[in-house]
Structures are given as structure tokens and as C-alpha cells.
Amino acid sequence: MSDVITGAVSVLNEKLDGGFSAGTAKFVIEGEGAVMIDGDGARAADEDADVTMTADLETFQSMMDGDIDPTAAFMQGKLSIDGDMGMAMQLGSALA
Template sequence: MSEVINEAVKRLSAKLSGGFDGCAKFVIEGEGAIMLDSAGVRAGDDEADVTLTASADVFQQILEGDLNPTTAFMSGKLSVDGNMGLAMQLGSVLS
């Protein structure tokens, strides 16, 4: 598994210590995918209610708070497929 995925799982786990109400997947282009659900955060590529896709650089900027997820989406740096309500919920957690 990629070091980018391992680090992202650690950082997202800290932000979502109580898990996530729903099932979301972050796809980091060229690195892999991360699942977020009520059980917590883990590397994986399962079916999800919403899938967010971004480059490793954009994903890192979002995690570090340097890029707002909504801004990333509106500027085309983050794509969302599926339940937009869940994506917005996740975006508010990451902001």
C-alpha cells in the first residue's frame, strides 16, 4: 500500500474519531482509495454512497486545511460522484 494512503488513513482517522455516518470513498489518483464509514477509516476500494476523487496534491491540501473541499470541487480539482449530501457532510468535517 502506498505511503500516501497510509498517511491519509492516519490523518483522516484523527479527524473522524467517531466514524462517519454513511459510506464514502476517497480515490487518490495514482495511489489508491480510502473508505470512510461508521467503522472508521481504512484503505480499501469498496462500493460507497459517495466517491470523491482528487490528485494526491489536492487531497493533501484539503487534509492540511490549505484548500477548502467546496472550493476544490467548484474549481474542478475534486470530483464527486454519488450522494452530494454526504459529500457536503464530509466536506464540513474536513474544513
């Protein structure tokens, strides 16, 4: 597992504080790997999910640092979403 994915799991678990109860989501960080998010929290894995969000490393880090809102990243074409858009919006709100 890459250091980037390990760090992403740690940051997401802090932000979600106990998990994400709306379903399963996956963050794909291009060139690094994937992080699954569900009711148990975040973990390094690449499984089927209700929604998959894909971004490059710079965009992902900017979202985690609060420098860019996930909705803004999507609107700017920096974040792609495949699947349940409503769930992606709930997750974006949880990460803000």
C-alpha cells in the same frame, strides 16, 4: 499499500474522531489508491460507497492540511464527486 494511503488513513481517522455516521464514502487519490470512510472510521480499501470523491495527490493533501476547503476544490474542478452530493458536503464539513 502506499505510504500515501497509510498517511491518508491516519489523518482521516484523526479528523473524523470516531467515524462518519452518515453513510459510506470513498476518497480516490489518483495514482495512489482509495480510502473508505464509514461509521468505523477510515481504512485502506476500494469498495462500493454512497459517494466517491476523486482528487490528485496535491489536492487531497491540500484538503487534509486545511489549505483548500473541499467545496472550493470541487468548485475549482480539482475534486470530482460521484454519488450522494449531500453526503459529500457533510463529509467536507466534518473534515474542516
